[in-house]
Amino acid sequence: MEFMGKSLPIIGVVCDVIQFGLNQFHGAGEKYINAIAHGANAIPILLPSFGTGTDIVDLETVYDCDSIVDIVDGIFLTGSPTNIEPKHYGGPTHAAEVLEDRQRDNLSLKLIKKCEEKKIPILAVCRGFQEVNVALGGSLYQEVHNKSEFFDHRENKNQKREEQYDTAHIVKLKKGSKLESIFGRENFHVNSLHSQGIDTLSPSLSVEARSEDGLIEAFSSANANWWVVGVQWHPEWKFSENQVSVRLFSEFGKQIRKSMLLKGSS
Numbered sequence: 001m002e003f004m005g006k007s008l009p010i011i012g013v014v015c016d017v018i019q020f021g022l023n024q025f026h027g028a029g030e031k032y033i034n035a036i037a038h039g040a041n042a043i044p045i046l047l048p049s050f051g052t053g054t055d056i057v058d059l060e061t062v063y064d065c066d067s068i069v070d071i072v073d074g075i076f077l078t079g080s081p082t083n084i085e086p087k088h089y090g091g092p093t094h095a096a097e098v099l100e101d102r103q104r105d106n107l108s109l110k111l112i113k114k115c116e117e118k119k120i121p122i123l124a125v126c127r128g129f130q131e132v133n134v135a136l137g138g139s140l141y142q143e144v145h146n147k148s149e150f151f152d153h154r155e156n157k158n159q160k161r162e163e164q165y166d167t168a169h170i171v172k173l174k175k176g177s178k179l180e181s182i183f184g185r186e187n188f189h190v191n192s193l194h195s196q197g198i199d200t201l202s203p204s205l206s207v208e209a210r211s212e213d214g215l216i217e218a219f220s221s222a223n224a225n226w227w228v229v230g231v232q233w234h235p236e237w238k239f240s241e242n243q244v245s246v247r248l249f250s251e252f253g254k255q256i257r258k259s260m261l262l263k264g265s266s
Contacts, residue, residue, distance in 0.1 A: 039249025051103035077128025136202035168192035
């Protein structure tokens with residue numbers, strides 16, 4: 001089956017830089033790849049992160065964001081154990097134990113801006129959700145659990161993986177929001193595995209959902225001509241067993257195909 005001359009749409013997945021033993025690897029979690037391939041019915045391709053690393057010379061000397069948006073039909077921004085360097089949103093330096101990934105920051109923040117320019121659809125999860133907000137001028141809370149108005153959104157790292165990704169709290173969708181029309185409901189339970197969250201929302205984004213304590217849990221692009229959805233939870237986790245997740249990834253694939261048709265007719 002072909003679509004616009006391709007067997008399937010191509011979705012770029014931004015890689016984390018992962019230290020394994022003495023070496024660094026660029027990669028993305030298998031659960032994300034699975035959700036994109038089956039949920040959005042697309043081909044996921046992994047995008048090595050820009051920036052100088054232990055073994056790599058700055059990849060921007062080889063390719064740039066223009067090169068990426070020329071070959072992909074959509075971008076998926078995954079979650080990660082790392083957090084965005086605070087310099088990108090004017091925040092204080094992270095505590096020593098907080099993991100960062102400067103190479104991923106260097107690619108993702110620039111790529112989001114290029115996608116805005118080219119109107120490439122984006123689905124963003126957890127760290128990716130925060131990246132979109134920062135790239136478009138928003139800011140973050142670094143330790144949500146230390147803010148008295150919010151509850152602790154972190155996972156219990158002593159639990160088994162299945163338990164960490166179990167439902168943790170309810171999110172309530174904004175009435176008349178895009179996600180309400182996609183999901184066909186006003187609220188539902190989600191998992192919660194994050195220590196940081198949105199403080200100031202970018203003016204380019206609109207709130208789609210909040211958790212019970214008021215923290216922003218989902219947003220969309222305020223520009224009707226650019227499809228972007230970001231969620232703070234992890235819909236990729238066993239996505240096929242959750243109707244909300246199934247509808248989210250299916251809609252992402254649908255919007256990518258719609259974008260391809262519009263570009264093909266222009």
